[in-house]
Amino acid sequence: MLEESAALELLKSLLGSSRIESETEQAKYLSEWLGYLPLGLELVGHYLAEKPDLSLSDLRQQLEAKILEQKALRVRTFGMAVELDIAAVFELSWLELNSQEQELFCLLGLFALAPIPWGIVKNCFPDLDDLNELRDLLIAFSLLNPISADIVQLHPLIREFAKRKIESGDRADELKQKYCREMIKIAKQIPQTPILKDIEQISPAIPHLIETATNLIAWVQDEDLIWTFVGLGHYYEGQGLYTLAEPWLEQCLSVTGDRWGEEHPDIAFSLNNLATLYQSQGRYEEAEPLLVQSLELRRKLLGEDHPHVASSLNNLAILYESQGRYEEVEPLYIQSLELRRKLLGEDHLDVALSLNNLATLYQSQGRYEEAEPLLVQSLELSRKLLGEDHLDVALSLNNLATLYQSQGRYEEAEPLYVQALELRRKLLGEVHPDVASSLNNLAALYKSQGRYEEAEPLLVQSLELIRKLLGEDHPDVASSLNNLAALYKSQGRYEEAEPLYIQSLELIRKLLGEEHPDVASSLNNLAKLYQSQGRYEEAEPLYLDAIAIALQKLGSNHPYAIGFLNNFTGFLQQVISKNRESELSENLLTQKLLSQLKNPDSETSQNE
CATH class of the missing domain: 1.25.40.10 (Tetratricopeptide repeat domain)
Known part of the structure; x- marks a missing residue:
């Protein structure tokens, strides 16, 4: 709230000193009546500026009449027990708008209380060539705040007024569906693991996706129901922000269940996504029944020969491998690979992923000669389909380096580890679980070569990063503790190594049995x-x-x-x-x- 003198100065800046000084008492009354709120004063000032022949006294009578005509929007001002009614001021500005301007104003009220990218608004009205002119008019009436050339925002009270106008109109459903369709388009564009460029582009839309998922999901078409939640899940999970991703993936399962019942492909998809999130958090016991249920449901609804069945087989195999259940893993990987080759052909990213996963299994079993050609093939296929700058290429480089390290081929391993780390940093930034993993792996190589001074800062950085992103109770934390302890032992720093080894052992027992x-x-x-x-x-x-x-x-x-x-x-x-x-x-x-x-x-x- 402004002081009375500042409120009068604001009105003078909008209307000129002479106009206010000629009706000082009316100006004071209006300022007090509006609670000295800048928003109300600006609205009144811009309204009067458009009507130079309208006196402040006549405006006061119009406002008082509007109060009697409609239910007021009540606002409790800070530090005052007085309730002010400024809906009448909004109503005066509303009546100045034509039908297109009113429709735009109502649609803006559907967005979250956050900066609104103008490009999203324009996509909601593809047939309007003069949309920028309509925007400028709303700004002129102080109904819309320009943040930048491409960003606008509604004041909280004006947003509430717009929402009430939507509900009282006869096009509420149409506007909400229009808004939701545009949000779904954005959600579908969010990659499973967004890189820095993706995050920069997507972040401005995230509050509005959340608004869709929270308050407008009933107006999302059936075929698009899961995508708001999936998009939010990808956005957060892909950055390693698992606790922020979890509620959206859980809500996805709940909402799809409410709309479809127990047996629907979207239910299987939701189960799979939630399970893979749990697995990323090291919550294997919670993940397994969801993956099994998803696989069974997909087989029942889609048949055996379907790419989604192949994905479920692959994901279940990954879980079993994480649990050390190797005898169950290989047949699932092979079945998934064969199915993908059959359905998708040889030149497909899912085939490259299956080759990579089967190879890492063989490597963990010491079957190095079988693993190497699969990893090389996976790397070549990823490069062919995606180019050099892609996370799948970084994964293949990392895993091939790990194989070479296991065989003592350190000179071949190092440049691959370095390439993988640089690529992940470039695409994901410094704060990401994959970057922590690359730091850990490169450090392990340096330790194997006796390059302890180079290894230690990488291991410490990896451990700090994993703890920050994943919390204390995660298998990757145990792995980092183990590797740092091994480095200290190699240097004869036994007193520093022992507590880390013990902590790692206790954590692995707790998490993995x-x-x-x-x-x-x-x-x-x-x-x-x-x-x-x-x-x-x-x-x-x-x-x-x-x-x-x-x-x-x-x-x-x-x-x-x-x-x-x-x-x-x-x-x-x-x-x-x-x-x-x-x-x-x-x-x-x-x-x-x-x-x-x-x-x-x-x-x-x-x-x-």
């Missing part, structure tokens, strides 16, 4: 730390637990199982050399397996 291969890796790594410190009695049971899990979950031929057994062999030899063999437990099966091992010492690094 006692028998996950990553638990075996953590046990093995902590055991090696204790061995390095001469804490043999603490190391031994950890080694044996790690071996037991690896043999059970991965088999005796897996590189992890062989590495763990080999590490235990070295442990036995070290203890025997110190004449401490009497303190070791007897494990005949383990001893038999140990005698067959020839692989070098290994310590696992948990890469992407």
Whole structure:
């Protein structure tokens, strides 16, 4: 609110000093009646400016008449118990508008209380050539605020007035449907993982998509029902903002269920999207039943030969792989790949994705010769279809580098890791889970090469970024803790390494259960730390637990199982050399397996 003197000065700036000074008492009355609100004063001033022969006294009579004619818009002013009625001022300006101007004004009232991109408004009226002129008239009447050449905004009270005019008119449904159609077009354009350029373009529309999803979803056509929620989900999830994405994907499932019932393709789609979000958060137990339900529903509604069925098979396989259920993973990946090739042909992005996923599975099983050609093929196909600057290309570069690192081909791995990191930074910015993953992986390579001073800042940065984006309870946090601990151990910084190893182990057990291969890796790594410190009695049971899990979950031929057994062999030899063999437990099966091992010492690094 303005002081009385400032209110009068505002009116003078709009109408000239002589006009106000000639009716000072009426000007004071109007200012007080409008609660000294700049909005009301500007509306009155612009209205009077358009009518130079209208006195302030006559305007006062018109306003008082309007109050009696209509229900008022009530506003409680700050610090006052007086209720002011300025709807009459709005009504005077409203009556000055023609039908097209009134329609534009009403449509603007449907937008959220946020800056409105004028381009969206123009798309709602494709047949109006003079829309900019109508906008300028609303601005002249102070019914619309220009923020910039391409951005406008309504005052909160004027927006409420516009919304009331919509509801009292006979074209409310038509206007709401027109607005919703344009919002749906925008939602459909949001990519699953938006890059910085996408985010910059999309962000101004996000408040208005939220308004659609929150208050106008009933006017969205059936075939477009899911897209507002899916678009918002992609916008937030693609940036790693999982907690902001979750309510929209949950609401999508709820709204589609209310409209369609239990059996509809959109229900399956909603289940799948929510499940993949849960999986990104490490909430595997919550994700699995949704993915299974989505797959069953798609098979029932769409048949076996459908791309959506292939996607469900692929996503379920990813979940099982995250849980270490490798025997269940491979047939799903193969089935998904074959189905995609059959339905989509060889040159399709989904085929490239399936090749990548199957290859990473083979890599995790130590089947490097089978993995490499699939990763190379996936990378070539992604480059062919998408060009060099795309996130799928960064993913393929990263995974091929990880394979080379696993094989000790460090010189081939490094440039691929660097390319992947630079591409992700370019497309996603610095604050993104994929960037954190690339930092972690490049650091793991540097550690393998003994380049500790280069590795440490990358690992610290990765850990801080993952904690910021994903919270403390996430498998990627456990992985980062493990890798930073491994670096400290390699440098002989044992006191710094131990709490990180323990924290990583506890977190993996909590999130993935006692028998996950990553638990075996953590046990093995902590055991090696204790061995390095001469804490043999603490190391031994950890080694044996790690071996037991690896043999059970991965088999005796897996590189992890062989590495763990080999590490235990070295442990036995070290203890025997110190004449401490009497303190070791007897494990005949383990001893038999140990005698067959020839692989070098290994310590696992948990890469992407």
